[in-house]
Amino acid sequence: TNTRRPLVAGNWKMNGDKSLVEKVQSHLAQAELSNMDWVICPPAPYLGLFDAGTKLGVQNVSQFDSGAHTGEVSVSMLKEFGCGYAIVGHSERREDNFESDDVVAQKVAKVLDAGLTPILCVGEPEEVREAGTLFDYIANQLDAVLAEVGIAAFTNIVLAYEPIWAIGTGKTASPEQAQEVHAFIRGHLAKQDSNIAAGTVILYGGSVKGSNAKELFSQADVDGGLIGGASLNPEDFLSICLAA
Ligand code: PEP
Numbered sequence: 001t002n003t004r005r006p007l008v009a010g011n012w013k014m015n016g017d018k019s020l021v022e023k024v025q026s027h028l029a030q031a032e033l034s035n036m037d038w039v040i041c042p043p044a045p046y047l048g049l050f051d052a053g054t055k056l057g058v059q060n061v062s063q064f065d066s067g068a069h070t071g072e073v074s075v076s077m078l079k080e081f082g083c084g085y086a087i088v089g090h091s092e093r094r095e096d097n098f099e100s101d102d103v104v105a106q107k108v109a110k111v112l113d114a115g116l117t118p119i120l121c122v123g124e125p126e127e128v129r130e131a132g133t134l135f136d137y138i139a140n141q142l143d144a145v146l147a148e149v150g151i152a153a154f155t156n157i158v159l160a161y162e163p164i165w166a167i168g169t170g171k172t173a174s175p176e177q178a179q180e181v182h183a184f185i186r187g188h189l190a191k192q193d194s195n196i197a198a199g200t201v202i203l204y205g206g207s208v209k210g211s212n213a214k215e216l217f218s219q220a221d222v223d224g225g226l227i228g229g230a231s232l233n234p235e236d237f238l239s240i241c242l243a244a
Contacts, residue, residue: 021049169206201224225240
């Protein structure tokens with residue numbers, strides 16, 4: 001038993017359209033989802049289309065406040081659209097947009113300063129797992145953020161463990177594989193503060209579907225999920241929320 005409240009976050013990536021906004025909202029509105037939190041992270045242009053009260057997040061945010069940063073969106077803009085969460089350091093951004101651990105750490109700090117909750121993604125490529133250096137790799141990703149914001153900030157940070165080889169591949173980590181890394185992450189934080197570590201919500205992401213969510217979420221240190229592909233299917237997303 002723990003006091004961590006389960007969370008399911010839907011990451012639409014660069015998918016969806018106005019009609020999906022309607023469909024997802026009406027589906028979730030019907031459901032009894034009182035013992036967990038859910039949040040939708042659509043592409044930024046769709047944020048303003050959701051009903052007030054829908055919990056929203058973004059997939060990325062600038063590490064700067066304002067100014068000459070063409071193409072970027074600031075935390076204050078997102079706040080105006082009722083955004084409570086920001087995914088930071090998703091592996092696709094680390095890869096496509098060359099986001100380093102340092103940039104990721106700066107973004108986490110900026111999101112926290114604005115009073116939003118960062119959903120900080122960590123996770124290894126397949127070759128790192130095969131080389132047996134998985135835990136060092138994850139520790140380095142965490143340490144970059146710990147160095148920037150300190151352990152106390154983890155009270156307000158959600159973590160997501162997303163093994164890169166499981167993202168969008170249909171190749172889910174087994175519940176045991178997920179649990180092993182989640183326990184490592186919590187243990188790593190506990191070296192600095194065991195109370196904070198015990199309260200930190202750690203999501204699993206990587207090919208979660210309605211059919212495998214329950215088993216993954218039943219693991220002791222898996223507190224919910226970050227959902228890509230299946231978040232585009234309102235029925236599937238709802239069944240994942242119900243499993244949390
Ligand atoms: C993700 O992009 O965060 C993700 C987990 O994607 P998928 O569920 O499609 O693997």
